[in-house]
Amino acid sequence: MKPKAATIFTAYLLLAPALVLMLVFTFYPVLYGAYLGFTKYTAANLGSNTPPTWIGLENFRTVLSDELFRIGLVNSLKYLIIVPILQIASLAVAVLVNKQLPGMAFFRAAYYIPVITSISLAAVMWDWVFTREGLLNWLLEFFKIIDPSGSFGWLLNPNTALWAIMLVTFWRGFGYYMVLYLGGLQSIPSELEEAALLDGANAWQRFWKITVPLMRPTILLCSLLSSLAAIRVLEEILVFTNGGPLNSTYTVLMYVYQKSFGLDFDYGVASAAGLLLAVVGFVLSYINFRITREDPPKREAKA
Amino acid sequence: MKTAPVKLIGVAANYLVLSLIALFAIFPFLWTLAISITDKTVASGVSIFDFPQSLFPKAITFNNFFEVYRVFGLEKYLLNSIIISSLTVIGTLVVSAMAAYPLSKMTFPGRDLIFGAMLATLVLPSETNFIVNVLSLNKMGLLGTYWGVVIPTIATAFGIFVMRQTYVAVPDSLLEAARMDGATEFQILWRIMVPLSRPALTALGIFTLVNTWNSYFWPSVALLGADNLQPLSVAMLKLKGQFNHDSFNVAAGAMIMMIPVLVVFIAAQRLFMRGLEGAVK
């Protein structure tokens, strides 16, 4: 069925403010940034007031032949492991605090606190958790999981540093996604839950049969945002390890950051690295959309 | 049917789990709070990095807060932050709620292209955005104004994406019924979609608030030359200088930054959690 002209008009009218603003302040700079990936544009251009010059794929060759970029890419991809863990935990927590029990307002607020805690403050505390004499080793020794003689600083061991930082990402993220999931859960009509309860479904069945299917759009949203955030992780790395030890936490965004920061920047190379990472991002988005399909054909036919 | 004691154990276990997660979540907050109310004039012999002793201050005071407030003249910055954050939150909510509707519930040529392009901006490199946007603002004469900080940040792929996913979950039958009754698309958006997505709108509002409230890089650039309009976050950076470094004041400053957002979050929970059965029926 062909949409009516009036519908098209209304649609674009509603989209207009967003489109105009995004054209000027998002699309234009992003496209310009992408264009820079094919040019030579460094601090020297700013100094001599000369525009970027087109150099084709030169920057991409530079980036791809740089071992640091390859290390960064591997670490960024490794970081994706956090996504399913974080999403399942956030959804579970959201279900837990969605109950009509006393004190839930407190727990919701408490879980949101990491989101608003500045990373530099959090870093001090997490340092204390991860050092050799820290809380984590103390707990592990207390439960006899590790032997005190073999203890080490978690951020100083090339085999554990990335995982330790992922734990911080988890800490900062679960309250954030919990809020998004709560938003979704609140839109599930309670009649459905009640009906299932009458049918004798237990909590586990209700979760998988009702909550998860109805929450699909939100799950897609969250897992996509979380995947993109994972491959673009930067802040945590900067405050904890700066990419070390032995580059085991060096990510692509660290590479981009180091190339674009300070008064010796090379935006051409930084943009090229960013574009290569974007390719990964597009693939991830596609996979996410495929896994959590929303059955668009049916809906389109109806509208 | 479950018996009463079993149920009670279930509830207790529930609370135990919730409390453990809460402890995991808030321990840095507790430490910051403890430092911020520690009386630094009392010689304690305990450094702030001494865990866990520093979590239990020997003498309590609010002087650190007053000192930070007075030294930095925070009222001016606080007002700037409130203005910038409110404008940004309102702008983001309006723009996103409007744009998400056609992208989720209407069919028109270009829809998928537009949505795809918006999503692409989440992935593409954005390191140079600030410089391009500053040049644009300068041409528009908005550099160094509140609007210059706000306008470039209100239309975001993130906001539109959040709202679209919420709208997608609304059953089409509701809209069909309204259309049968002769409602216009604007009426459907305002009377059905917006009330139904209130939790998501609240969530988006809180996220936007947190982001705007804490961001310091963009405001510092967009307000070049207008130092009297700088928000709190920019002023707070000054706490960390090599010579200014006073951990107690840094902690108090952090609390000053966090508490308003926390209060808003707690207040917003009501909007967020109220049942929606009435609207769905």
Place this chain on the structure above:
Amino acid sequence: MKKRWLLLASAFGALSMAALAQNKVQIEFWSWYLSPKFDPYLLGVIGEFQKANPNIEVKLVDKQDTMERDLQAAIALGKSPDVVNLWQDATAAAAQNNLLAPINDLTPMNQLQAQFWNNTLGMFIVDGKNYGYPWYGWTDQGVMAYNSEVLKKAGITKVPTTIGELLTASKLIKQRTGSYGWLPPVKDPNGASFLGQFYLEGLPLFANGKAAFNSGKHVALLQKFIDLMKGDFIPQDLLRKEAFQLNNEYYSQGKSAFIVGGAQALVRVKDANKDIYSKTKVVPAPLGAGGVQTGGSMSLVIPKASKNQKEAALFAMFMTNNKAQVQFAKLAGIVPTTKGAENDPDLKAANPNDALDVATSLVSGTGRFITPGWNPPKNTDAVYKNFNDNIEAAFLGAKTARQALSDAVAFWNANAK
């Protein structure tokens, strides 16, 4: 009618503005992380400058974290500040990229040499031209503060006077008390700190303009530090965090016995732990076999895009003059980079019982000694990162000390062009 009046008024306005501009120039000065604590000081100096130069008005803006990007944006907009407070690496990067005006063109060399020590001027020379007016400085060695209680507990009666003795004492302290002794910088996140250790021991870094820090002596020195870390006589955290920060943290918890550095390090100890501060004694810092110190200074630079370079140069000279820097030293424990400060009576008066006062008086006259030891290479970020990665690999046992240093030298000579 109204329109015509407006036109006339604005024409008149423009005229008078132009007239005003002829005798009153406004320049913008960006300081770095000094507000609000030093606002009164900075505004005081600015006030004196304006009194001496009634045709120039100075606007003070303090930048923090965002300094480099704000500067980038301001230059792109054509709204460049006129005088900017940078540091050595940033000055070099900005000068190499043609963002700064050479100050030789603005202030005659003899005036610069009359005001500043040559070593401090030399820190900001790029390709033979001066780019920075040396501002407040510091020494990395300067003074040594020690926790007298810990030393007593460890049974150390002679306070170390060389780096060798300091490392030996550190070992003893760790064995006897469990506290660390000294936390030497081996791999700070910024810069290339281990080069400093070579420099202090008098080992050459370069030969014929090429990196040459891979001789047997260099390897042995690195190995000595590696062994210290292996034995846990210096903490492994030194690979991850700035030594300055760690020293402060450990010292003010009573977990380390010495702090070596400028007087400003003690300011934080005083804030963090009054008890330990009261047990702190200060002596001149031990030196290595080279008998040299390292240190650095801030710079005031003039962006090439500044429209008032002449006035900017006048102001930069004024802000960095001896009188102003001595005043600053009294407030902040910095080291003036100016000639004459070493004899200033104001910086001699010390309360012998206050650690900070003693420290300030010890370091304030050392401006003529401060030197970073070497100038940052071109392609600084990449070269330093590679150097630090190699040092880290050696400490973590992924490479031998010899291998790490020869890899670092090879990369340095291939990339620092």
